[in-house]
Amino acid sequence: MPSFLRINAADNVAVALEPLAKGSVLTLPEGEVTALEDIPAGHKIALRDIPEGENIIKYGFPIGHATRPIPRGSHVHIQNLKTNLSETLTYTWQPAPAAPLPAVAPRTFLGYPRKDGRVGIRNELWILPTVGCVNDIARALERDCQSLVGPGVDHVYAFPHPYGCSQMGDDQENTRQILADLCVHPNVGGVLLLGLGCENSSIAEIRKHLPADADESRFRFLVCQEVADEYETARALIQELAERMRLEVRVPCPAEKLVVGLKCGGSDGFSGITANPVIGGLSDRLAALGGSSILTEVPEMFGAETILMSRCGTRELFDKTVSLINDFKRYYQENHQTIYENPSPGNKAGGISSLEDKALGCTQKSGFSPVRGVLAYGERVTLPGLNLLSAPGNDLVAATALAASGAQLVCFSTGRGTPFASPVPTLKIATNPTLAEKKANWIDFAAGDLLKGKTLDQLSDALLDLVLEVASGKPVVSETKGFHDLAIFKTGVTL
Numbered sequence: 191m192p193s194f195l196r197i198n199a200a201d202n203v204a205v206a207l208e209p210l211a212k213g214s215v216l217t218l219p220e221g222e223v224t225a226l227e228d229i230p231a232g233h234k235i236a237l238r239d240i241p242e243g244e245n246i247i248k249y250g251f252p253i254g255h256a257t258r259p260i261p262r263g264s265h266v267h268i269q270n271l272k273t274n275l276s277e278t279l280t281y282t283w284q285p286a287p288a289a290p291l292p293a294v295a296p297r298t299f300l301g302y303p304r305k306d307g308r309v310g311i312r313n314e315l316w317i318l319p320t321v322g323c324v325n326d327i328a329r330a331l332e333r334d335c336q337s338l339v340g341p342g343v344d345h346v347y348a349f350p351h352p353y354g355c356s357q358m359g360d361d362q363e364n365t366r367q368i369l370a371d372l373c374v375h376p377n378v379g380g381v382l383l384l385g386l387g388c389e390n391s392s393i394a395e396i397r398k399h400l401p402a403d404a405d406e407s408r409f410r411f412l413v414c415q416e417v418a419d420e421y422e423t424a425r426a427l428i429q430e431l432a433e434r435m436r437l438e439v440r441v442p443c444p445a446e447k448l449v450v451g452l453k454c455g456g457s458d459g460f461s462g463i464t465a466n467p468v469i470g471g472l473s474d475r476l477a478a479l480g481g482s483s484i485l486t487e488v489p490e491m492f493g494a495e496t497i498l499m500s501r502c503g504t505r506e507l508f509d510k511t512v513s514l515i516n517d518f519k520r521y522y523q524e525n526h527q528t529i530y531e532n533p534s535p536g537n538k539a540g541g542i543s544s545l546e547d548k549a550l551g552c553t554q555k556s557g558f559s560p561v562r563g564v565l566a567y568g569e570r571v572t573l574p575g576l577n578l579l580s581a582p583g584n585d586l587v588a589a590t591a592l593a594a595s596g597a598q599l600v601c602f603s604t605g606r607g608t609p610f611a612s613p614v615p616t617l618k619i620a621t622n623p624t625l626a627e628k629k630a631n632w633i634d635f636a637a638g639d640l641l642k643g644k645t646l647d648q649l650s651d652a653l654l655d656l657v658l659e660v661a662s663g664k665p666v667v668s669e670t671k672g673f674h675d676l677a678i679f680k681t682g683v684t685l
Contacts, residue, residue, distance in 0.1 A: 194235065195463060198250035203234040203266050205248075205459055205541070207641055210235065226263040232459025232541030232605070232622070234266040246271050246543075249462065251494070253547040266543070273544040275493055275530050277523070278516040283508040286500040289558035291478040292471070292647075297654070299661035300440035301447065304376050305405045309447040311598040311661040312615070313379035313438055314345045315431055317424075318369055320396055321354030321389035324414055327421060328384055335428050342436035343379070345669075346428075349613060349676035355389040361682025366391050367568035368678050370399035371594035373409060377614055379438060380408050380431030382424060387415030401570075407434070440663065446480030448661060449571055451592030451600035451614075452555040453487065455585040457533070458605025459541025460621040462551020465603035465637035469619065470557035471650025472601065472657065477559040477575045484571055484597055485556045486579040486588045488518040492530065493546030494553040498578065502561045510564035514580055521681075536606045555603070567679060571596045585610060586677035599660055601653070607632050611668035613676055615660055618667065619653070634666050 194216050196204040204216065210229040215222050218237065229235050234248065240260040245252035254271045264270070302310035315338065317328045332348035339346055349372070353365045369391070373381050385393040393411050400406075410427040414420035452469055454461055473483040491498065495515045502508040522529045533542045542548045562575035568591070571577050581591035589600050589612035599614050605621040607629045619635045620626035626636035635656055640649055660666055668674075 196237065197248060197463065200247055200250045202237050202240055202247045204237055205463060206231050206233055206235060224263050226261060227265050229265050230541065234459070234541065234543070236260045236262055236264045236266050238262050240266075245274070248547060249550040251546070251550055253493070253550065254544040267541070268538055268543050271543045273493075273530050273546060275545060277529065278519045281496065281499060281508075281512050283502070283505060284500055285503060285508075288501075288503070288560050291559060292474055294475050294478045294654075297445040297479060297658055298442045299445060299448070299658045300663060301443040301661060302376070302379065302438055302440060303443065306374070306401075306403045308376040308596070309443045309598075310376040310378070311663075312344045312377040313342060313435055314347060314377055315343055315428065315435065316372065316378050316381045316613075317346070317348040317428070318372060318381055318383050319348075319350055319354070320369060320383060320385040320391050320393055322350065322352040323355070323386045323389070324384050325350035327414065327424070330421065331382075331424055331428065335425070338428070338432040340436075342438050343432050344663075347613075347674050349674070351676050351678055353678050353680070354391040356685040357390060358682055358685065361680065362390055364568060364681060365678050366396055366399050368590070368594045369396050371568060371570060371596075372613060372676075374401060374404050375593065375613070376596070377598055378408065379435040380410070380428075382410045382412060382427055382431065384424065385411070385413045387413045444480070445476070445658065446574065448476060448479075448481040448657070449596045449598055450476060450481070450483050450657060451589065451595075451597030452483055452485045453585070453589055453592060453600050454552055454555060454603040456604040456606030456608050457537050457540065457542060457548060457551065458621055460638065460641075461542075461603055461605050462554050463621075464640040465605075465619045465621040466551055466554035467646055468637045468640065468649045468653055469555040469601050469603055471646055472557075472653045473555065473576060474557035474559050475650060475654050477557070480574050482571050482574050482577060483556075484565070484577045484579050484592055484595055485553070486581040486591055487552060487583040488514055488580055489522075489529075490545070490549055490552045490583045491515060492519070492549055493544070494549035497553055498556065498561060501559075501576075507561055507564060511561065511578060514564055514578060518580070518582075540605050565595055567591060568594055582679060584677070586612070586675050587679050589616060590675070590677050591679065599657065601657070603637065609668065609671075609673060610675055611673035613674060615666045616668050617657070617660060632667060
């Protein structure tokens with residue numbers, strides 16, 4: 191394995207693929223570069239003298255500028271690099287020619303067809319509280335109903351959350367919409383919507399947000415204040431749902447029915463080199479098969495947004511993408527926060543120096559296919575191909591948003607590692623070999639094998655194979671541990 195990687199011929203920095211000791215020599219076509227100091231793996235080394243104020247180029251794009259002269263062979267990081275980014279911007283639509291999609295033979299998976307035309311990759315029974323006040327009842331029901339898991343009932347999960355009351359305006363509508371989206375998620379064979387009875391986001395309000403084609407035979411509703419024994423009443427309703435679900439079986443379904451969420455978290459300097467390009471290859475393969483992918487984390491698009499905008503084939507999609515970006519910047523401004531307070535301490539430790547550095551790596555997950563749809567928070571995906579979704583970078587909130595928009599599973603790349611899961615199977619993809627070996631109890635796929643001689647096409651094909659296996663019922667690591675989380679985007683005051 192080489193000791194460093196120059197990602198693009200225009201780059202004036204290279205990434206250390208392994209720790210470079212002071213005095214290490216890098217051989218380039220234009221000459222040798224000697225490391226003037228120790229360079230940690232995933233971090234950047236200057237390939238030539240970079241004057242103060244000059245742009246640092248990585249991935250062929252600026253990731254910031256030098257805050258002081260940087261001698262050739264120096265460590266380039268937060269001590270001598272600063273973002274170029276500013277506030278809301280005006281953009282010009284400059285569409286690029288559409289990249290050809292990869293040739294992929296038709297594929298199938300074993301799934302659960304739903305009446306609305308979608309397909310579930312799980313047949314799960316979910317207990318959804320409408321308000322945090324009934325969270326403990328939901329948890330108790332999940333614990334005591336595990337005996338129902340078996341043929342036709344893949345899991346029984348409760349999804350407690352702190353919302354549903356003391357909210358106003360759009361903040362309250364977000365909660366209602368996300369809960370309604372989850373009620374009709376294709377992975378759900380049955381759902382108990384569990385309310386208290388005096389909350390703002392009551393069962394009656396949630397039902398107003400259900401789509402017209404919702405299959406209400408899969409729902410049961412319980413207002414706890416209206417019955418003498420809410421626990422036993424709920425148990426009986428859950429039993430009814432389980433008996434109905436046992437009649438359902440997996441059948442072959444075309445891969446065009448797949449919707450995969452694209453997410454990264456705990457990123458490092460390898461994320462944009464290994465795991466995210468591999469996920470991008472998966473996204474392009476899904477597009478070629480007629481399936482859908484969803485990219486979110488809008489604040490982590492800042493600095494690479496023009497790449498996505500150039501892949502918008504219509505003015506309408508371009509305008510929506512501009513709004514997606516600038517609306518999120520205004521959200522920061524309205525809350526008196528710095529727009530570019532990113533990357534995180536873990537990102538910096540892993541070699542990411544600026545938001546542009548992070549964004550250019552993050553957007554690698556989108557591959558090269560055209561943008562086909564731009565979705566508001568809580569909006570369901572309807573178009574095949576690549577979709578952009580409005581949601582923040584927070585792992586739990588963004589992954590929940592992907593599930594609410596219809597993703598049956600989430601491909602999640604990570605360089606630092608994380609055990610969390612979302613409401614849908616969350617497939618963890620390690621960016622580097624060390625993480626894959628150290629945290630096999632968290633990781634499902636080793637994209638760091640790209641550094642060991644595997645090609646991008648080989649790994650993208652292998653990830654597609656794994657996604658189809660997971661869609662057919664193979665559990666991801668977090669599922670084997672029973673992990674599942676839900677987090678709704680909080681945007682307003684609490685009364």
